[in-house]
Amino acid sequence: MATPLGSNREGCVMQIHVNTTDGRSATLDALPGFRVMEIIRDWSSESGIGIKAECGGACACATCHVYVAPEWTAKLPDMLEEEEDRLDEAFDVEANSRLSCQLLMSEELDGLTVTVAPDAVLIVEREAA
Numbered sequence: 001m002a003t004p005l006g007s008n009r010e011g012c013v014m015q016i017h018v019n020t021t022d023g024r025s026a027t028l029d030a031l032p033g034f035r036v037m038e039i040i041r042d043w044s045s046e047s048g049i050g051i052k053a054e055c056g057g058a059c060a061c062a063t064c065h066v067y068v069a070p071e072w073t074a075k076l077p078d079m080l081e082e083e084e085d086r087l088d089e090a091f092d093v094e095a096n097s098r099l100s101c102q103l104l105m106s107e108e109l110d111g112l113t114v115t116v117a118p119d120a121v122l123i124v125e126r127e128a129a
């Protein structure tokens with residue numbers, strides 16, 4: 001398991017685990033109410049794992065596509081029609097595909113594990129510690 005990032009960030013009491021299909025992984029501290037997409041994006045310079053999220057969370061682009069680990073899919077809120085429509089336009093969609101901008105962090109999702117879809121991932125140069 002990757003070392004958690006940001007364990008000294010005030011108010012961060014939850015974590016998510018993020019992976020890429022080419023084997024990168026990171027554990028990220030998370031605040032309630034933030035979108036999973038925002039958590040991945042905000043930690044990208046530390047984790048090296050970014051996400052395109054081109055529309056900024058407006059459910060208009062599908063470039064925040066993630067695969068949710070099977071043990072978590074039933075714990076997620078149901079998809080709204082808008083999210084389903086965007087996923088219809090995405091590549092490599094699987095039964096566990098979701099748009100991470102539509103997933104709000106909450107206690108129920110503490111420990112959530114997602115893999116960023118190949119078309120959504122951005123590999124970011126990590127900042128020196």
Ligand code: FES
Nearest residue numbers: 055057059062101
């Ligand atoms: S960021 Fe564009 S749909 Fe999620």
